[in-house]
Amino acid sequence: MSDRIISKSFSEIKYDSYISDNHLIWAFVGNAFFYNGQGLYDKAAPWYEQCLEITKQRLGEEHPDVATSLNNLAFLYRSQGKYSEAEPLYIEALALYRQLLGEEHPNVAQSLNNLAALYSSQGKYSEAEPLYIEALALYRQLLGEEHPNVAQSLNNLAALYSSQGKYSEAEPLYIEALALYRQLLGEEHPNVAQSLNNLAALYSSQGKYSEAEPLYIEALALRRKLLGEEHPDVAQSLNNLALLYYSQGKYSEAEPLYIQALALSRKLLGEEHPDVATSLNNLAALYRYQGKYSEAEPLYIQALALRRKLLGEEHPDVAQSLNNLAVLYSFQGKYSEAEPLYIQALDIFEQWLGVDHPHTIIVRNDLAYLRQLLNSQPE
Known part of the structure; x- marks a missing residue:
């Protein structure tokens, strides 16, 4: 589908009355989801943006489909790392759902989850936690203890705790979610x-590799059985x-899995995804x-170029x-090549994640150590 056709379709959707108000949003989101699923965020963006604009024009500012459109656009911005643009949209969607549907509605719980996920991505764990807890409580109240949305909320809260290293708090939630899904x-x-x-990822993070491995193997086998050999989840x-084996220093076991995952992702998703x-x-x-x-450098450079193209600078x-590229150069003693890369990485992390995020702190410390090495070199 060319951009010219997309542009024409916007106009047709806007003015063609054969699309009912009830189906208006779906005239856009199909194409948006198609592009978004392929990682083609720049192509998805105009569909999400036009969906919001035209939905407001046709249905008015206060309509549930407007809230849904706000959520969709916010999700796209979050995927692009545009956190400051996503946040007000998520907040507006949440407020609108509350106004139109009341405090106790599944869409409100989903909006709470979305906003919490945004904050979690930014390392704002103290802001994310109460939203996840509120969403979980709301789902339990509205849907009962035994519902897939409750299991998903348990997973979300567990992931938050895991990100903070609160493994003892995360584990029972993950186990409860797994049991609930199985039931x-x-x-x-x-x-x-x-x-x-x-x-499995939780156990791996704790170095409990013998507990993680059978779970990863079971997940892989289950995905192959349910989804077939050629599916993005199988690649994941x-x-x-492979990461588990890599963490244990089992490089000969990790390498073929990484290569297989990369080949599968390229085949299923194309070169630009x-x-x-990541692979x-x-x-x-x-x-x-x-x-x-010498084998690592071209792959790091290719990954960097691809991310810049798909996600922006x-x-x-x-x-x-x-x-990653800076670390590689540091290992090789190429300190003058590593320094500007560390500086760029630090600037981005500080801007998007804040000065206290773990990623920011690690890069800042690495840069400080690198400068010590540079200063200690003979003139």
Whole structure:
């Protein structure tokens, strides 16, 4: 679908009365979801933006579909790392749902979850936690203890605690979510596979590799059975299992899984997708730890270029790629090449995540150490 056709479609949708008010939003979100799912955020953006504009014109400022459109656009901005643009949209959507549907409605709970996820992405854990807790309580009140949305909320809160290193608080929530999904959806369901993956990641973060490995393997097998060999979730599971082996220094076991995940992501999603950049980054990290710097460098550079193209110059994932390349150069003693990359990464992290985020602190410390090394070099 060309941009010219997209532009024409906007005009047709805006003025064609054959699209009822009840179906107006869906005339846009199908195309938006299509592009968003491929990581083509720049192509998805005009559909989300026009959806919001035209929905407001046709339905008025105070309509549930306007709130949904605000949520969708905010989600896109969050995916692009545009957190400051996403936040007011999420807040507006939440306020609108509360006004139109009342305090006790599933859409309000979902909006609370969305806003909490945004804050969590920024490392604003103290702001995210009460929203996740409120969403969980609301789902339990409205839907009962045994509902998939309750399980998802348990997962969200567990992920927040895991991000903060509060593993003892995260583990029972992940276990409860997994048990609930199994009870409600059966043993063979994609949500069960995701829950297995989440619990495995928690154990891996704690160095409990023997507990994590069978869960990762079970999640991979389940995804292959349910989704087939060629599915993005299978690629994700391959990456996860490879990361587990990499963390244990089992590089010969990790490498073929990383290569398989990269090939699968490229085949399914195309060359230009954020998941491809992630796979390139993972494989590069493996080579770096093995001292294969000449093999790692082109992969890091390719991942950085891809993230810049897809996400823009100032996305946290771009900062992560800049940092990774800087670390590689530091390992090689190329301090003058590493320094500007650290500086760029630090600027982005400070802007988007704040000065106290763990990523920001790590890069700041790495830069300070690098400068010590530079200053200690003979003239």
